[in-house]
Amino acid sequence: MRAIALKELYEYRRNAAIFGTMAILPLIFLIQPLIQVFALPASAATALRHEHTLLYLLAIPVLVPAVPAAYAVVGERLQGTLEPVLATPISRRELLLGKALAAFIPSVAIAYGVFALFVAVVEMFARPAIASAFIRGPELLAQLLFTPPLAAWSVWVGIAVSARARDPRTAAQLALLLSLPTVVVTTLIAVNVIPATLLVALVLGSVLLIADFLGWRAASAVLDRERLISGIT
Numbered sequence: 001m002r003a004i005a006l007k008e009l010y011e012y013r014r015n016a017a018i019f020g021t022m023a024i025l026p027l028i029f030l031i032q033p034l035i036q037v038f039a040l041p042a043s044a045a046t047a048l049r050h051e052h053t054l055l056y057l058l059a060i061p062v063l064v065p066a067v068p069a070a071y072a073v074v075g076e077r078l079q080g081t082l083e084p085v086l087a088t089p090i091s092r093r094e095l096l097l098g099k100a101l102a103a104f105i106p107s108v109a110i111a112y113g114v115f116a117l118f119v120a121v122v123e124m125f126a127r128p129a130i131a132s133a134f135i136r137g138p139e140l141l142a143q144l145l146f147t148p149p150l151a152a153w154s155v156w157v158g159i160a161v162s163a164r165a166r167d168p169r170t171a172a173q174l175a176l177l178l179s180l181p182t183v184v185v186t187t188l189i190a191v192n193v194i195p196a197t198l199l200v201a202l203v204l205g206s207v208l209l210i211a212d213f214l215g216w217r218a219a220s221a222v223l224d225r226e227r228l229i230s231g232i233t
Contacts, residue, residue, distance in 0.1 A: 002098070006102075018068050018071055021067045037122050044130070045130055048134060054134060057114070061108060064110055065104060065151050119135055145205070149209060153211050156219045164222060
């Protein structure tokens with residue numbers, strides 16, 4: 001698994017499209033919250049306490065891993081290295097987890113890093129009343145707890161798509177498209193269409209964990225040696 005993960009990370013670094021997407025997407029999702037933070041007057045702090053704009057950043061762990069995960073299998077097929085990889089004695093589980101970890105670990109690190117950067121910028125440069133109203137314990141806890149399962153869901157979707165696709169761009173676009181419903185839910189919570197209550201968090205967290213398990217089973221099912229090799233030939 002370590003060898004597979006390191007190989008995947010090396011491929012991501014060499015591929016400008018993947019590297020660029022993983023770098024640009026988080027920056028795009030920083031724009032709206034930062035504009036809101038620096039545009040609001042101090043008098044808006046009371047109203048801001050009833051909003052959950054910070055949850056908008058939960059889109060980052062959903063979208064960032066979709067592209068590298070979508071490249072996981074179709075990229076091997078494109079380079080002609082899929083058959084040699086499948087011919088090794090590595091098990092299906094090890095192959096799947098190795099590729100999943102290569103997309104999951106940097107994506108979670110990017111999501112946490114961007115969020116920490118955002119919090120630092122707000123604390124240092126925003127008006128004190130706005131900063132205290134914007135950055136609150138429940139939102140910080142939601143970012144901490146929901147980032148890994150959201151990223152895992154996106155990884156399983158991306159790998160499942162990659163195993164079926166024949167073109168990396170098509171796979172990436174489809175993986176991003178299938179990840180959008182999760183982004184829609186987090187955005188609706190951020191803009192208060194869905195109430196950000198403890199019950200909602202528990203329900204959505206349970207649904208997400210079940211979705212992660214089903215996504216892992218689905219990705220494992222499509223990563224079948226015989227089907228993939230026959231697809232090559």
